[in-house]
Amino acid sequence: MKKTFLLFAALLVGATSANAQRFISTDAIATKDKVVVKETLVKPTKQQVTNGAKDFVYGAPVISVSFDDPSQYEMENLPGHTAGTNAGMFHRFDTSAASSAQLASTFPRFYSFFGIADNGFYHVARYMGYENFEIGNLIGDGFALISPLDVYYADGSNTKTYNTVVRITEPIETTGFNTVDVVFNQYTMRFNNDRYFIDYSTSPTFATYDSLEFNVKGLELTSNEMTRGPKIVTLPVASTVDQTALFIRLRYKCNLGQTDLPSGYRWMFDEVRVYDGPEYRINVISTNHNDAAYGVVPAGMAMDTMQFLAVVENTGGNSLFSAVAEERYHNATDYVFPNDFGSFLDHVNVSATPQTLTTVVRIDSTLNSNTGALEAVDNRRHVEIEARTARPYNQNAGLYGISSGVKYLETATGTDYNTLPMADSLYYRVSEMPGLAELGTARWASDVDVLIEGRAWAYGFEGGYISSEAPGSAVAGYEVCNRFMTPSDLPLNTYFAKGVEVVPAADSCDAGLSIQVSLKYMDFNAPSVDEFVLPYLMNNAPILSEVVEVEAENLNNGIFTNPDRTEYTTVYNSVYVPFTQSNIVLEPDNWYFACYKLLDDGRFLVARDDKDYLPTFKQADQWTQTVMTPGEESEGYAWGYVFGDWLSKNSQPMIRLMVSKNPIQPASINSINNVAAFNLNAYPNPAQNETTIEYTLNTNSNVVITVSDIMGREIVRFNEGAKAANTISRVALNTANMNNGTYFYTINANGIKETKKLVINK
Structure with a gap:
C-alpha cells in the first residue's frame, strides 16, 4: 500500500479537519451531502462505523423514566438558549389523538418525515429500536423530542442557538456501584454543530455539574x-459512584452555525433507565477495516496487509491491561446470519502494541457556551487499538470467516487473558486461481458477494450535492470505478488483469443498453489532483473492452419475489x-481502478452491499471509488469525484477485477454476435x-x-474427434445440475473457434 503522497485531495467533511463540515441542500434532504473539494497535503482519514457490542446483562434498574409520569422529569431551557419553546425545546409526545395533533402543528417536518398521517407511529417505533412495535407499552406512554429542522423551516433561516435539557427529578443513590450506566432508546441524525451530553451533579438544581x-x-x-436503538452511556467512575444523591439530565446543545443551514435535524429518546454496571467491561464504540479489506480475494495472490481498527473504551470500574485487538480466521460452509463459523485456521491478525485501558475520562476544554464562557466538558475515554500484522488468508479457494475481539488482562501482572468478542464477524470468499496454462480468471471483489434487494449504486452529484439517487446515474457517460491495491511484494510479471465483472442491481436495469x-x-x-487517476495505457492506448450490449438474461430483474421484506x-x-x-500486468505497490461506463441513456445500475443490512467489509478510505456524473464536470475533477468512506455510507459497488496468471486474452466470451462460421x-x-448443441462444418475437422x-471457467468438455464437412452434428448437454444463469458454448474446429451464449432458466 502506498503510504505517502506528493499531493492528495481532501474531502473536507465531518471530522477530516477542525474547520471541515458537511453541507446539505436547502430542502434538507438527509441523503444529500454537499462537500468542498480542495487540493491539500493530507492523507485519507479513517472512518469508523457504529458497532454496539453487548457483553453484559443488567439487573433491575435503580430508576426508570418512561415519560408517563410528569413528576419524574422536567423539560427546560438553559441560559443561552434562543430557539424558543416550540420545536426548539424538548416536548413530550405520545400516540394519543391530542398529542398527534400537537405534533402535526408544532413539528410538521418530523410528522411528515415519519409518515405519521399514513402509518400512525409505526415508523417512530421502528426508528426508536422497538422492533416488536409495542407502541402502546413503549412510545405510547410518551417520548421526548426536539427538532431543530422544524425550527429552521419555520424561520426560513438559522439564527438560533440551543441549550435545552430533559432533567430527571428523582435522585439516584449509587452507593456500592461499580459504574453508573444511563441506558435509553434514541433516534437521531446528527449534523455539524449539534452535541449531545449527559450532565451529572450532586445538586438537584445543577448549581455545578x-x-x-x-x-x-x-x-x-x-x-x-x-443512529437508532439502545444507547448506553457510562458516567465517569470517580465522580459518580458512592453518591447518596446523584442527579442527571440529557442535554442538547448547538451553537449558531451557518444561517442557510439548520443547526441539526432531530433527536428523540425514551425509556431512560439507570443501572449499576459491571466491574470489568469494554464498550465497543466502533470498528472498521482498511486496505486489503476485500470480500473476495484470488487464491494464492499476495494481498496487502489488512488494518482492523477498534475504537473502545473501558466502562467498567477498574483499569484493564495489555489490551490488544485480535482477529481470528475460520473455515465456513455457507452464508448464515448470525455468522456460523467452523474450525480455526492457524492465521491471526493482532495488534503489535498492547495498551492499558483506564477509567480516566479526558477533559475537552474547547467547548464554549452560548455566552462565550469556557465550559470544561468531560470527553470520551476512548482508545484506538489497531491490528495490522496479517494479510487475509487466501491459500485455498473456499468460504472463510473472520471473528474479532479485544484481549485484555484484569491485573498488570496477570497472564490469563479475557476476550471481548465484537459483533462484527465477517464472511469472505477466496476464488480459485486458474493455472498458468489455463485461460480462466479469478474474481477480486471488495463486496461480500451477496446480492441484496433494493441496493443499487446510484451515487453521484446533483447540482453540487452528493446524492444516493443522482439523476446523472442514468445518463450516457456515467462511470463508476472501484479500487484494488497490490502489495509491494507482489511477484513481478506474475498476475494479469483480464477484464471486469459487474453485477446488475436487482430490478434496476434496462435491457439493451451498452456498457464498456x-x-x-x-x-x-x-x-496535480486532476491527474491522479489515469487510464492504464498499453502501446499508448487505454485498456478497454469492446462495447457490450446487456441483454435481459444478464440482468437481475425479477429475481426477488417477496414485496414485504x-x-x-x-x-x-x-x-x-x-x-x-493481452499481457496487462499488475505491478506491485499500486492502486488500480476497475471501471464501467454507461454508453446510453437509461438505467444500468450496479448492485452494492450494505453494512447496515449484512456484515460487510468497510474500506474506510476516500479513494475506494471514483464516480463521474455527466453534466457535473464543473463541480470537480475531470476524471470524476472521489467517493468512499462516509460519502457512500461505506457501501461497495459490485464491480470486480478479474485476474489470471495467464497473460493471454482469449477471444471474448461475451462476443455473442460472432460470424456464424459453423451454423x-x-x-x-x-x-x-x-x-442440444448443433453445428455444421465447412471442412473435415477435429472438433472440441x-x-x-461467465467467469470463463470450463464446465463441460466434449471431445468430438474427427467430423465430416457439410454434416449436421449434435451434442446433448445435460443442464439439470447447472445453476440458473448465463453460460457460453464454444466450438473449436482445427483451431477455429466460435462462441455463443446459453441461458439456463429453470
Whole structure:
C-alpha cells in the first residue's frame, strides 16, 4: 500500500479537519451531502462505523423514566438558549389523538418525515429500536423530542442557538456501584454543530455539574449519519459512584452555525433507565477495516496487509491491561446470519502494541457556551487499538470467516487473558486461481458477494450535492470505478488483469443498453489532483473492452419475489466484460481502478452491499471509488469525484477485477454476435434440464465443444474427434445440475473457434 503522497485531495467533511463540515441542500434532504473539494497535503482519514457490542446483562434498574409520569422529569431551557419553546425545546409526545395533533402543528417536518398521517407511529417505533412495535407499552406512554429542522423551516433561516435539557427529578443513590450506566432508546441524525451530553451533579438544581458527551461527531457518528436503538452511556467512575444523591439530565446543545443551514435535524429518546454496571467491561464504540479489506480475494495472490481498527473504551470500574485487538480466521460452509463459523485456521491478525485501558475520562476544554464562557466538558475515554500484522488468508479457494475481539488482562501482572468478542464477524470468499496454462480468471471483489434487494449504486452529484439517487446515474457517460491495491511484494510479471465483472442491481436495469469497461491506475507522482487517476495505457492506448450490449438474461430483474421484506441471495447474474488487450500486468505497490461506463441513456445500475443490512467489509478510505456524473464536470475533477468512506455510507459497488496468471486474452466470451462460421446453435435456449448443441462444418475437422460459465471457467468438455464437412452434428448437454444463469458454448474446429451464449432458466 502506498503510504505517502506528493499531493492528495481532501474531502473536507465531518471530522477530516477542525474547520471541515458537511453541507446539505436547502430542502434538507438527509441523503444529500454537499462537500468542498480542495487540493491539500493530507492523507485519507479513517472512518469508523457504529458497532454496539453487548457483553453484559443488567439487573433491575435503580430508576426508570418512561415519560408517563410528569413528576419524574422536567423539560427546560438553559441560559443561552434562543430557539424558543416550540420545536426548539424538548416536548413530550405520545400516540394519543391530542398529542398527534400537537405534533402535526408544532413539528410538521418530523410528522411528515415519519409518515405519521399514513402509518400512525409505526415508523417512530421502528426508528426508536422497538422492533416488536409495542407502541402502546413503549412510545405510547410518551417520548421526548426536539427538532431543530422544524425550527429552521419555520424561520426560513438559522439564527438560533440551543441549550435545552430533559432533567430527571428523582435522585439516584449509587452507593456500592461499580459504574453508573444511563441506558435509553434514541433516534437521531446528527449534523455539524449539534452535541449531545449527559450532565451529572450532586445538586438537584445543577448549581455545578460535569458532562459526558455521546453521539460524538467523527467518533461515533459523522454528519448526516443516523443512529437508532439502545444507547448506553457510562458516567465517569470517580465522580459518580458512592453518591447518596446523584442527579442527571440529557442535554442538547448547538451553537449558531451557518444561517442557510439548520443547526441539526432531530433527536428523540425514551425509556431512560439507570443501572449499576459491571466491574470489568469494554464498550465497543466502533470498528472498521482498511486496505486489503476485500470480500473476495484470488487464491494464492499476495494481498496487502489488512488494518482492523477498534475504537473502545473501558466502562467498567477498574483499569484493564495489555489490551490488544485480535482477529481470528475460520473455515465456513455457507452464508448464515448470525455468522456460523467452523474450525480455526492457524492465521491471526493482532495488534503489535498492547495498551492499558483506564477509567480516566479526558477533559475537552474547547467547548464554549452560548455566552462565550469556557465550559470544561468531560470527553470520551476512548482508545484506538489497531491490528495490522496479517494479510487475509487466501491459500485455498473456499468460504472463510473472520471473528474479532479485544484481549485484555484484569491485573498488570496477570497472564490469563479475557476476550471481548465484537459483533462484527465477517464472511469472505477466496476464488480459485486458474493455472498458468489455463485461460480462466479469478474474481477480486471488495463486496461480500451477496446480492441484496433494493441496493443499487446510484451515487453521484446533483447540482453540487452528493446524492444516493443522482439523476446523472442514468445518463450516457456515467462511470463508476472501484479500487484494488497490490502489495509491494507482489511477484513481478506474475498476475494479469483480464477484464471486469459487474453485477446488475436487482430490478434496476434496462435491457439493451451498452456498457464498456476500462482499467485505470493511481499516479502517486501526478503534478496535480486532476491527474491522479489515469487510464492504464498499453502501446499508448487505454485498456478497454469492446462495447457490450446487456441483454435481459444478464440482468437481475425479477429475481426477488417477496414485496414485504428485503431479501438477499448468493445466486445471481453478472456480466463479465474482458479487455481487448493481452499481457496487462499488475505491478506491485499500486492502486488500480476497475471501471464501467454507461454508453446510453437509461438505467444500468450496479448492485452494492450494505453494512447496515449484512456484515460487510468497510474500506474506510476516500479513494475506494471514483464516480463521474455527466453534466457535473464543473463541480470537480475531470476524471470524476472521489467517493468512499462516509460519502457512500461505506457501501461497495459490485464491480470486480478479474485476474489470471495467464497473460493471454482469449477471444471474448461475451462476443455473442460472432460470424456464424459453423451454423452453431443450441435449442432450447433458454434451457431447463437439457439442451442440444448443433453445428455444421465447412471442412473435415477435429472438433472440441466446451461450455464455460461467465467467469470463463470450463464446465463441460466434449471431445468430438474427427467430423465430416457439410454434416449436421449434435451434442446433448445435460443442464439439470447447472445453476440458473448465463453460460457460453464454444466450438473449436482445427483451431477455429466460435462462441455463443446459453441461458439456463429453470
